[in-house]
Amino acid sequence: MKIIKCKNGNIMMTLKEVEDVSDKVIKSNDVDASFEKHVPQYEINKxxxxxxxxHVMEEDHYIEWIMVDYGDKQIIKHFVPGDEPKVEVDYQDGMIAYSYCNKHSLWVNQEITK
Ligand SMILES: [Fe+2]
Known part of the structure; x- marks a missing residue:
């Protein structure tokens, strides 16, 4: 799976691995911004x-979505300014969490473990 930012600003997720894409694959944790304010955090409860x-959730600066990737399925929750950027999901070994800031792009936490 790849997350791609198209030339028109749309963000797309590939449903299978692709070798060549005409648009830009977004690199995670690649923008010069506060790591701790963008990388998804977690609390495990059973x-x-x-x-x-x-992260702040202001009109011009906020987390647009959080995606939890289980490998064989993904859960995406979208947010608007004023929301709390959080989602409760089932725990699974190997799960990965992404967040997307409208100003600071894509962030990932690949170390969600009990
Ligand atoms: Fe940000």
Whole structure:
């Protein structure tokens, strides 16, 4: 799976691995911004995980979405300014969490473990 920013500003997710894309694959954790304010954090509670981002949710600067990737399925929660950027999901070994800031792009946490 790749997350791609198209020339028109749309963000797309590939449903299978692709070798060549005409648009730009977004690199995660690649913008000069606060790591701790963008990388998804988590709290495990038995079999569920609360994934959240410690980020402002202002009109012009906010987390647009959090995606939890289980490999064979993805869960995406979208946010608007004023929301709390968090989602509670089932825990699974190997799960990965992404967040997307409208100003600072894509961030990932690949180390969600009990
Ligand atoms: Fe940001």
């Amino acid at each position: 079999d569920t995980v609360l994934v959240f981002v410690n």
